Amino acid sequence: MGLFDVKSVAIVGASAKEGKVGNIILKNFLQDFKGKIYPVNPNYNEIYSLKCYPSISSIEENVDMIVVAVPAEVVPEIIEEAGKKGVKLAVIISAGFSEIGDKGKKLEDKIRDFINKYRIRVIGPNCMGIYDPYKGIDTFFVDRERLPRPKKGKIALITQSGAIGLAFMEYASYRNIGVSKIVSYGNKIDIDEVDMLRELKEDENTESIFIYMEGLRPGRGKEFIEIAKGIDKPIVILKAGKTKRGNIAASSHTSAMAGDYDVYRNVFENLGIIEAESFHEFMIYLKIASYLRK
Structure with a gap:
């Protein structure tokens, strides 16, 4: 059973007010x-x-997944409550965590305690979350009139950056390119690139994998290599932080250092991963992948 195989969802912070994050997400699911x-x-x-x-x-019934769109200060107690309820997946849209400093880091530490205690999986915080047209999951909090969603297809994108996720979504939608999933995981306190590659390896709806990578978490390099070795699908990566200045920029977004680029470049080459040199080139590879489907 995959991470996104859910039959029920609770929108925490749902709202009736047009334009509110909790309103947009609720309408997406409806x-x-x-x-x-x-x-x-x-x-x-x-x-x-x-x-x-x-x-x-x-809620009397079982809840498989929650989407959290409430102030950061109350998120840890929401995750604890979800863990007690038996929720298996939480998407934390809320910002105000490690990306703002020590106060936010302490909130993340509390969430990690509940992740470990209740074995709940978490995407985020500080992210756009999941767009999966096959499952009908859409936590991207941009109104569909402003940002039409791409059709179903066989191309997946995983990214720390919500901005990259939105740009990819817009590009795919206006060029009629289908996607299987777009996942923005922000500060990645739990689910990260390694987890998503493991998920996409077995996903029958995904034939090509695109990754915008700022940097792997410490200790995850070996796992990344092992899982990437076993994936018989094209992988295209756009690596942030190729220069010292870019490294600082990537760090400021999610508080995770982007790492030594030369090491990443060598790993990509050894694994046969295609590396895009720019966002423009990244999108060219996307067009090529879409043409191969026709």
């Missing part, structure tokens, strides 16, 4: 998700004819 949807917000009794719950624990 449009495409075939499972059960539970808005969670103590300020509402009902949103769009759906019963709205004051908390995750007040």
Whole structure:
């Protein structure tokens, strides 16, 4: 069973107010998700004819996944509550964590404690999350009128940067290029490139994998190499932080250093991974991958 094989989702921070993050995400799920949807917000009794719950624990049925769009300060208790409930996947959209300094790092440490205690998997925080047209999952909090979603296809993108995820989505949509998944994982306190490669290796909807990589977490290099070796699908990587200045820029986004570029370059070459030299070239490879499908 894959990470995204979910039959029910709770939107924590759901809102009836147009333009709010919790409103956009709720409408995304209402449009495409075939499972059960539970808005969670103590300020509402009902949103769009759906019963709205004051908390995750007040939902009587099982919840497979939660999307968290509330202030950073309350996120740890939300994850603890979800863990007790038996939720298997949480997408934390909220910002205000390690990317802002020590105060945010302490919040992440609390979340990690609950991840370890309850074995809940987490994407984020500080991310756009998941777009999976096959599963009807869409946590990207940009209105679909402003940013049309790509059709179903066989190309996946994984990225720390939400901005890159949005640019990729826009490019694919306006050029009628289909995607299997776009996953933006932000500060990656749990799920990262290694986890996503493991997921995409077995994903029958994915034939090509595109990665925007700022840097691997310490100690994950060997695992990355091992999983990449076993993937019989083209992998294209755009590596951030190729220069000292770029390294600082990548670090400022997610508080993770981008690492020594020469090491990454050698690893990519040895694994047969295609490295794009620029975002423009990255998009050229995307067009090539889409043509190979025709």
